[in-house]
Amino acid sequence: MKKHGSFLAIVLVFLFPAFLVTSCKEKDSDIQASVQSALKDNPDMAGLSASVQDGVATLTGECKDESIKSSVETIVGKIKGVKQVVNNCTIAAPPPAPAPVVISADDALTKAVADATKDYPGVKTAVKDGVITLTGDIKKADLKKLMMTLNSLKPKKIDNQLVIK
């Protein structure tokens, strides 16, 4: 009887903690799975990843902004089994603003416009504050080619008052 009892004790001493450990591990992975599926369900959080250890969920990845970062923490904190949330999410840098449009200086533009229009004797030009003004006349067939060249000179705009023949 006594032998039996000590055997049981050995079983309990050795197997029970093992059972505890495995059950705990399983639980973490279950929690991790539910955290991940919660993240996946929200398009703002789909890019984040989570790992869970001993009930502590660690979040990593890039959030679009601060409000998403705090709401993901709230959502994950409410998931069953999560004891604590370590929020290591970073905030994405805002997209760079487009560079301002570069407009040619009048001197360079005047010279380039003169070169561009020298084959079209009917075309008169004026350049002021980056605006090219076209007066006079041009053949319809030449208009597109001239405009292509003038558009590449980085003007502010082109005021086309040409009479088309």
Added chain:
Amino acid sequence: MSLQDKYKELLDAAKSLGVGNLQAREQNNVLYVDGEAPSGAVKDQLWDIYNKLDPDFRSADLVMNINVSTMVAGSKAVVTTQTSNLNIRKGPGTDQPIVGKAAHQETVTLVSKTNDQWWLIRTNAGAEGYASAQYLSPQN
């Protein structure tokens, strides 16, 4: 109606025709469209759409600067003067002395790009100098 809407067909076409580095920026009621077309034909097509949306380019609300990506140093280009020969000059500028000529429709080699207006070119006969970019077109 915003300019991006007015020229939506143009911008959509630029995207679908594979224009690289496409940028559309609106500033002081002018839309600036920049990009690199994969061929001269695509550039032409975009200009035809521009002409359709804004007949004869009258509205002064779009500046479209589309380069052709095959126009790079080392490649060939065709001399597209109206009829005359193309002047090859010592430096980039019409005030520079003429050092050679390239014939109308002749194929030349682009050596290097000085700026949007001038290319250093070489003819098959070996003449080298600067030519105005407006008379150099991509080979089809």
